[in-house]
Amino acid sequence: MAKKKKEVPITGITVSKEDDFSGWYTELLNKAELADIRYNIKGFVVYREWATITINKMYRKYEALLEKNDHLPLTMPSLIPESNFLLEAQHVEGFAPEVFWVTEAGSSGKLAERLALRPTSETALYKMYSLWIQSYKDLPFKRYLSCQVWRYEGKMTRPFFRGREFHWIEAHDVFATMEGAMGQVKQDMEMTYQMLQDELAIPIIFFERPQWDKFAGALKTFAADALMGSGKVLQLPSTHLLGQNFSKPFNVKFVDKDGNEKFGYQTCYGPAQSRNYGAMIAYLGDDKGLVLPFDLAPVQIVIIPIIYKSKEDLILSKAKMIYNKFKDEYVVKLDDSDESVGNKFYYWELKGVPIRIEVGPKDIEKNQVVIVKRHSGEKFTIKDEELQNFIGKIAENYTKEIKEKSIIDFESQVECVYEKDAAIEAINNGKIVCCGFCSIDMDAYRCAEVVEKEIGGEVRGIRVDEEKHEFATCLICGKPAGCTVYIAKSY
Amino acid sequence: MAKKKKEVPITGITVSKEDDFSGWYTELLNKAELADIRYNIKGFVVYREWATITINKMYRKYEALLEKNDHLPLTMPSLIPESNFLLEAQHVEGFAPEVFWVTEAGSSGKLAERLALRPTSETALYKMYSLWIQSYKDLPFKRYLSCQVWRYEGKMTRPFFRGREFHWIEAHDVFATMEGAMGQVKQDMEMTYQMLQDELAIPIIFFERPQWDKFAGALKTFAADALMGSGKVLQLPSTHLLGQNFSKPFNVKFVDKDGNEKFGYQTCYGPAQSRNYGAMIAYLGDDKGLVLPFDLAPVQIVIIPIIYKSKEDLILSKAKMIYNKFKDEYVVKLDDSDESVGNKFYYWELKGVPIRIEVGPKDIEKNQVVIVKRHSGEKFTIKDEELQNFIGKIAENYTKEIKEKSIIDFESQVECVYEKDAAIEAINNGKIVCCGFCSIDMDAYRCAEVVEKEIGGEVRGIRVDEEKHEFATCLICGKPAGCTVYIAKSY
Numbered sequence: 001m002a003k004k005k006k007e008v009p010i011t012g013i014t015v016s017k018e019d020d021f022s023g024w025y026t027e028l029l030n031k032a033e034l035a036d037i038r039y040n041i042k043g044f045v046v047y048r049e050w051a052t053i054t055i056n057k058m059y060r061k062y063e064a065l066l067e068k069n070d071h072l073p074l075t076m077p078s079l080i081p082e083s084n085f086l087l088e089a090q091h092v093e094g095f096a097p098e099v100f101w102v103t104e105a106g107s108s109g110k111l112a113e114r115l116a117l118r119p120t121s122e123t124a125l126y127k128m129y130s131l132w133i134q135s136y137k138d139l140p141f142k143r144y145l146s147c148q149v150w151r152y153e154g155k156m157t158r159p160f161f162r163g164r165e166f167h168w169i170e171a172h173d174v175f176a177t178m179e180g181a182m183g184q185v186k187q188d189m190e191m192t193y194q195m196l197q198d199e200l201a202i203p204i205i206f207f208e209r210p211q212w213d214k215f216a217g218a219l220k221t222f223a224a225d226a227l228m229g230s231g232k233v234l235q236l237p238s239t240h241l242l243g244q245n246f247s248k249p250f251n252v253k254f255v256d257k258d259g260n261e262k263f264g265y266q267t268c269y270g271p272a273q274s275r276n277y278g279a280m281i282a283y284l285g286d287d288k289g290l291v292l293p294f295d296l297a298p299v300q301i302v303i304i305p306i307i308y309k310s311k312e313d314l315i316l317s318k319a320k321m322i323y324n325k326f327k328d329e330y331v332v333k334l335d336d337s338d339e340s341v342g343n344k345f346y347y348w349e350l351k352g353v354p355i356r357i358e359v360g361p362k363d364i365e366k367n368q369v370v371i372v373k374r375h376s377g378e379k380f381t382i383k384d385e386e387l388q389n390f391i392g393k394i395a396e397n398y399t400k401e402i403k404e405k406s407i408i409d410f411e412s413q414v415e416c417v418y419e420k421d422a423a424i425e426a427i428n429n430g431k432i433v434c435c436g437f438c439s440i441d442m443d444a445y446r447c448a449e450v451v452e453k454e455i456g457g458e459v460r461g462i463r464v465d466e467e468k469h470e471f472a473t474c475l476i477c478g479k480p481a482g483c484t485v486y487i488a489k490s491y
Numbered sequence: 492m493a494k495k496k497k498e499v500p501i502t503g504i505t506v507s508k509e510d511d512f513s514g515w516y517t518e519l520l521n522k523a524e525l526a527d528i529r530y531n532i533k534g535f536v537v538y539r540e541w542a543t544i545t546i547n548k549m550y551r552k553y554e555a556l557l558e559k560n561d562h563l564p565l566t567m568p569s570l571i572p573e574s575n576f577l578l579e580a581q582h583v584e585g586f587a588p589e590v591f592w593v594t595e596a597g598s599s600g601k602l603a604e605r606l607a608l609r610p611t612s613e614t615a616l617y618k619m620y621s622l623w624i625q626s627y628k629d630l631p632f633k634r635y636l637s638c639q640v641w642r643y644e645g646k647m648t649r650p651f652f653r654g655r656e657f658h659w660i661e662a663h664d665v666f667a668t669m670e671g672a673m674g675q676v677k678q679d680m681e682m683t684y685q686m687l688q689d690e691l692a693i694p695i696i697f698f699e700r701p702q703w704d705k706f707a708g709a710l711k712t713f714a715a716d717a718l719m720g721s722g723k724v725l726q727l728p729s730t731h732l733l734g735q736n737f738s739k740p741f742n743v744k745f746v747d748k749d750g751n752e753k754f755g756y757q758t759c760y761g762p763a764q765s766r767n768y769g770a771m772i773a774y775l776g777d778d779k780g781l782v783l784p785f786d787l788a789p790v791q792i793v794i795i796p797i798i799y800k801s802k803e804d805l806i807l808s809k810a811k812m813i814y815n816k817f818k819d820e821y822v823v824k825l826d827d828s829d830e831s832v833g834n835k836f837y838y839w840e841l842k843g844v845p846i847r848i849e850v851g852p853k854d855i856e857k858n859q860v861v862i863v864k865r866h867s868g869e870k871f872t873i874k875d876e877e878l879q880n881f882i883g884k885i886a887e888n889y890t891k892e893i894k895e896k897s898i899i900d901f902e903s904q905v906e907c908v909y910e911k912d913a914a915i916e917a918i919n920n921g922k923i924v925c926c927g928f929c930s931i932d933m934d935a936y937r938c939a940e941v942v943e944k945e946i947g948g949e950v951r952g953i954r955v956d957e958e959k960h961e962f963a964t965c966l967i968c969g970k971p972a973g974c975t976v977y978i979a980k981s982y
Contacts, residue, residue, distance in 0.1 A: 038622060039615075040572050041606060046619055047566035049634070056564065073547065075538035077656050078639065079591075081531050097597045100570075102608065104592040105643040115532060117593065117608075124530075128537055131529060143540070148569065152596040165568055 012346045016287055021228075025158075025282055032290055032350050034281070035159035043157040043164035047274065050351065051160070053298040055167065055277050059146055061199055061295070062169055062271060065191050071142040071171055076124050078147065079115040084123040087249040094216020095119045098151040100164075117150040122217070122242075122268060125172050126250035133264065136176050136256050140184070141264075144171040146273075160278025161234065161491055168272040174252060174264040181241055181265040185222055188239035188269040189464065192224050195271070196236060200280045201293055201403040202226045204236055207461030207486065210440035210448060215240040215268075225460055225488070226279050227413050231430025233460065233488040234279050237271035281352075284375075284402060290352025291375045294398040300330040301391070302348045306341050306360035319359045322369070326391065349374060354398050355391065375402050414486070416469055420455065423475060423487060427457045432488040436471025436481030447476035457487040503837045507778055512719075516649075516773055523780055523841050525772070526650035534648040534655035538765065541842060542651070544789040546658065546768050550637055552690055552786070553660055553762060556682050562633045562662055567615050569638065570606040575614040578740040585707020586610045589642040591655075608641040613708070613733075613759060616663050617741035624755065627667050627747050631675070632755075635662040637764075651769025652725065652982055659763035665743060665755040672732055672756040676713055679730035679760040680955065683715050686762065687727060691771045692784055692894040693717045695727055698952030698977065701931035701939060706731040706759075716951050716979070717770050718904050722921025724951065724979040725770050728762035772843075775866075775893060781843025782866045785889040791821040792882070793839045797832050797851035810850045813860070817882065840865060845889050846882065866893050905977070907960055911946065914966060914978060918948045923979040927962025927972030938967035948978040 013031060015023040029035045034051040047055065063073065079102060086092055102115040118124060125143075133141055148167045157163050171188070175181045189206050196202045204224040214221035215238065223238035246252070247263040256262050284291040294300060305319040316336065323334045333353070335344050348356060358370040369387060371380045373394060382390050415431040417423045423433045433455070438444040440461055448459045462483050471481045504522060506514040520526045525542040538546065554564065570593060577583055591608040595601055609615060616634075624632055639658045648654050662679070666672045680697050687693045695715040705712035706729065714729035737743070738754040747753050775782040785791060796810040807827065814825040824844070826835050839847060849861040860878060862871045864885060873881050906922040908914045914924045924946070929935040931952055939950045953974050962972045 036619060036622070039568055039619065040575065041568060041570055044568035044570060046568065049563040049565055052564045052566045055566070072540040073543045074540055075543045075546070075658070077530055077532060077535035077537065079532055079535060079641075079656070084531065099597060100593050100606075101595040102591050103594045104605070106588045106590060106645075108643075114595070115591075128527060128530065131527070150570075152599075154597075165570070167566070 012350060013287055013289055017285065021282075024285075024287070028281065028285055028289060029159055032352070037159060041164075043153060045157075045159045045163055047160075047167075050298055051277060054292065054296045055273050057296050058195075058200070058273050058276060059169070062191075062195055062273065063144070063146060065195060066144050066169070066171060069142075069187055069191065070140070071144045071173075074125075074143045074145055076118075076121055076128075076145055076147070078118050080118050080121075080124045082114040082116060084127055085116050087123060088217045088246055090245070091122065091217035095151075098153065100150050100152055118147075119149055119151045120268075120270070121145060121147070121149075121170055122172070122246055123250075126246050126252055126266075129172075129174060129264075130251040130253070133174060133252060133254050136254055139174060139176045139254060139264065140180060141174040142171065142184075143173070144169055158278070158491070160274050160281070163274070166272055167274040168270055171267075171269040173267045173269075174247070175266070176254065176256065176262070176264070178243065178265050181243070181267050184267045184269075185220075185239050185241050188237075188267070189222060189224075191269075192237045192239075192271065196224060196226070196276065197403065197407075199293060199295065199399070200276060201399055201406050202236070202276075202279055202283050203406050205486075206464035208440065208464055209238075209461040210444070210459055210485075211442045212445050212448060213459075213461070217242065217245050218268075219243040219245060222464060223461070225486075225490075226283065227432065227488075228279065228282055228491065231413070231427075231432075231489060232491055233432065234275075234282075234491045236276060236279055237269065239269040240267060242266040242268060283406070285352075288346075289350030291402065292352040292354065293402060294354050294395055297352060297354050298331065299333045299348075299351070299353045300395070301326055301332045301355045301357060302344075302353045303332065303334045303357045303359065304341060304344050304348075305334075305336060306358055308361045311361045311364065314364050315359055315361060318364060322357060322359065322387070325388065330391075330395065355394055357391075373398070375405075417475065418471070420475060423451075423455045423457075427455055427487065427489060432460075432486055433457065434469055434484065434486050435475040436473050437483055437485040438474045438477060438479055439482035440485065444474075444482075447474060450476045451487055455487060457489050460486045460488055460490075503841060504778055504780055508776065512773075515776075515778070519772065519776055519780060520650055523843070525781075528650060532655075534644060536648075536650045536654055538651075538658075541789055542768060545783065545787045546764050548787050549686075549691070549764050549767060550660070553682075553686055553764065554635070554637060556686060557635050557660070557662060560633075560678055560682065561631070562635045562664075565616075565634045565636055567609075567612055567619075567636055567638070569609050571609050571612075571615045573605040573607060575618055576607050578614060579708045579737055581736070582613065582708035586642075589644065591641050591643055609638075610640055610642045611759075611761065612636060612638070612640075612661055613663070613737055614741075617737050617743055617757075620663075620665060620755075621742040621744070624665060624743060624745050627745055630665060630667045630745060630755065631671060632665040633662065633675075634664070635660055649769070649982070651765050651772070654765070657763055658765040659761055662758075662760040664758045664760075665738070665745075666757070667745065667747065667753070667755070669734065669756050672734065672758050675758045675760075676711075676730050676732050679728075679758070680713060680715075683728045683730075683762065687715060687717070687767065688894065688898075690784060690786065690890070691767060692890055692897050693727070693767075693770055693774050694897050696977075697955035699931065699955055700729075700952040701935070701950055701976075702933045703936050703939060704950075704952070708733065708736050709759075710734040710736060713955060714952070716977075716981075717774065718923065718979075719770065719773055719982065722904070722918075722923075722980060723982055724923065725766075725773075725982045727767060727770055728760065730760040731758060733757040733759060774897070776843075779837075780841030782893065783843040783845065784893060785845050785886055788843060788845050789822065790824045790839075790842070790844045791886070792817055792823045792846045792848060793835075793844045794823065794825045794848045794850065795832060795835050795839075796825075796827060797849055799852045802852045802855065805855050806850055806852060809855060813848060813850065813878070816879065821882075821886065846885055864889070866896075908966065909962070911966060914942075914946045914948075918946055918978065918980060923951075923977055924948065925960055925975065925977050926966040927964050928974055928976040929965045929968060929970055930973035931976065935965075935973075938965060941967045942978055946978060948980050951977045951979055951981075 017024040036046040100117040218240035224236040225233040508515040593606040709731035715727040716724040
């Protein structure tokens with residue numbers, strides 16, 4: 001049940017994030033005008049202006065990072081002929097239940113072949129790769145698409161987290177050797193840490209997913225899980241070692257230095273921008289509304305004149321002076337609307353603007369302004385001559401400060417357990433469980449089913465970074481443990 | 492027939508643009524690796540890396556311009572329920588023959604309602620506008636989408652010019668009055684001039700299209716036509732005065748200052764980025780390949796070391812020094828591959844890199860480099876100490892220089908005629924005809940049909956900017972002329 005808080009204007013969030021995450025998230029989406037679920041196709045939502053601006057900024061950052069790591073952009077058709085789609089058997093099996101099909105066009109009626117709205121682009125791209133890649137000189141071949149994909153999701157949709165149309169980047173790389181491909185998987189994970197942790201301030205941990213939970217057609221899947229504040233994890237970008245599983249059916253071959261024709265080794269990597277956005281606002285937000293990393297905020301500084309009748313001109317002209325001082329370097333908004341000062345405070349806090357500068361009559365007299373940092377609520381009174389420096393420092397440190405708070409939260413949520421009952425209790429208490437497990441190969445699937453049914457969580461896989469814990473036996477079957485896994489509920 | 496030129500390496504263009512525009516364009520697309528038509532759905536092509544980079548730059552510039560003019564971005568689903576689609580009768584009639592329909596999904600089979608792949612977004616967006624717009628305070632309401640659209644084209648497709656999936660921006664604005672809407676149409680035309688003429692160096696003329704050639708559902712359509720070098724025009728961005736044609740069926744209402752509920756006045760504007768790109772490369776390109784505006788070139792400066800064995804280190808180190816000098820300000824490529832110097836020259840000319848810097852042994856001795864400007868082929872020998880300044884000047888003036896050449900070309904292609912035979916001759920000679928015409932209302936459609944059948948051109952409409960010519964009679968029926976129109980062949 002949503003608890004109502006006191007003293008919040010109608011525009012503010014009324015549900016507490018801690019008490020009712022779902023209710024809080026829904027209110028945040030509506031009141032901060034981030035998404036509109038009233039579009040009349042189930043599972044399809046409108047991303048509104050404030051969300052689109054930030055998602056676009058995320059795209060530009062991710063694209064720059066991919067290009068720095070030698071990827072080039074491509075633009076692919078969004079329709080895939082059914083005949084392409086059928087070439088890799090596991091892939092078909094995994095994606096067929098989720099495909100939207102175009103079957104008719106214009107007045108001519110039925111098409112000769114069904115066309116899939118891409119649920120992912122492997123089967124569109126790799127036909128082209130087989131034409132473009134000829135020689136070892138063409139390798140590594142690293143390309144990315146910024147696009148949307150469509151999946152007829154059976155699960156409950158939730159704006160940004162899971163929808164039937166979502167916006168992502170997909171990178172598809174080809175190498176001459178398996179080692180080259182594995183090196184790319186590592187680079188993909190590094191890029192994910194850089195973007196998710198450093199830029200979006202979301203703490204993540206990479207897991208090698210169990211074989212029963214890998215990308216359809218991959219050899220191995222490595223996925224980032226983030227803790228979302230309600231004890232659940234959310235899968236964020238994942239990268240997949242495809243090996244030669246696709247290069248063989250799609251004929252992605254090259255002539256090696258030794259003159260022999262060989263199949264390429266492939267990887268694919270899918271950082272979903274809209275889902276990352278959802279994770280970020282859900283993770284960083286608080287009961288006042290959005291908290292946004294400085295670079296990603298649609299407005300970075302809001303200036304609020306606190307008008308008193310006799311000093312109106314003085315106050316407004318100082319506010320404008322401050323606006324002009326910062327407008328070239330930051331995205332600044334001067335809110336000189338007719339709303340009350342209190343409503344303005346609430347509104348821009350809801351919108352997650354990192355810095356508020358208040359200009360009141362007392363401040364004019366004392367040659368100062370009041371500055372409030374959104375993420376912490378800290379308030380500073382700053383002399384005019386120190387303003388530029390002070391804003392510069394906040395801008396520089398704002399995202400780092402959010403990140404520091406986030407990291408601590410994550411580690412505290414993990415609990416090591418040695419018995420099933422303890423695991424059940426930990427999961428019920430909103431913890432991530434760390435425990436011994438047979439393996440993550442298909443033959444451990446039975447133990448995973450027990451985890452799902454009796455513990456109420458999912459095996460997320462083996463942690464990719466350094467693993468401190470060691471367990472003697474599998475939590476479920478009691479046989480000698482082959483690995484350490486993490487168990488959590490997921491979105 | 493394509494004439495073969497001499498002395499061109501296998502990587503270069505072999506067809507002359509003047510002799511065979513179509514053959515030249517196809518070779519340009521293939522050899523400069525801009526588009527790949529081998530994707531296995533008819534009318535759907537891959538935009539390759541070099542094209543995608545430039546198109547992305549065009550998007551960023553257009554988006555910045557729209558935002559400067561008070562537009563905000565939105566992200567809409569790309570599917571539209573058939574029931575939305577049917578709300579505006581003329582719109583349905585115009586677009587129905589071109590719609591791709593999604594009718595099936597996953598294993599569940601048939602969908603309850605057919606979903607259109609958006610051919611344009613009016614019928615998706617305006618349902619949302621009716622929810623978002625309440626009061627005159629919400630107006631003007633100006634939004635844009637950067638997205639792709641799908642149209643099941645009957646006409647011949649040609650990469651970038653016309654395809655069954657293309658990439659554009661669509662801006663959809665709502666005003667309290669018809670004057671407000673008409674003001675937006677003017678702003679849209681100004682933005683088009685700014686982007687097309689100043690940034691892309693394509694000369695355009697805006698025409699108010701005849702009523703038989705307007706956007707389906709609009710009151711009036713204003714479209715930019717560009718001359719493409721082979722006597723044909725190409726329609727580039729167009730802006731449409733919708734009036735209340737959509738606001739009524741879609742219920743886009745607001746409460747005005749006087750307390751009364753009124754329907755909004757709307758405009759929509761659709762600058763197609765992929766088509767603008769096609770027009771740009773077709774218009775600016777020459778028999779060596781691409782010519783690109785400086786800001787839009789994926790690589791702006793290429794440095795080519797001319798290696799002589801004994802001086803290899805010296806030359807390479809000077810080339811690297813120059814690379815380092817410019818790499819922060821421009822996109823620079825140092826081509827130290829094994830290809831011959833001649834092949835490198837041809838290759839980067841083909842790719843349209845604006846500035847080539849050559850570093851040879853003689854240049855080292857004389858503390859100089861050789862610089863070649865792509866668009867003019869001009870060659871300069873520049874002392875090392877003047878290099879920075881000189882490059883800065885080329886960068887600043889390069890696009891302006893291209894534009895100056897372009898503008899002259901356009902005006903010279905127009906011919907005023909007073910008789911049908913003269914019109915036929917002018918059209919056959921690759922001219923745009925300027926003549927008297929009854930009107931551009933529906934009752935002049937008969938004369939327009941004669942133009943199409945007997946003259947072999949299309950009535951493009953009334954020129955929006957100042958019109959110098961005056962004609963007494965309609966070219967076709969001889970009745971008193973109601974207006975001056977232009978006739979041309981079009982792509």
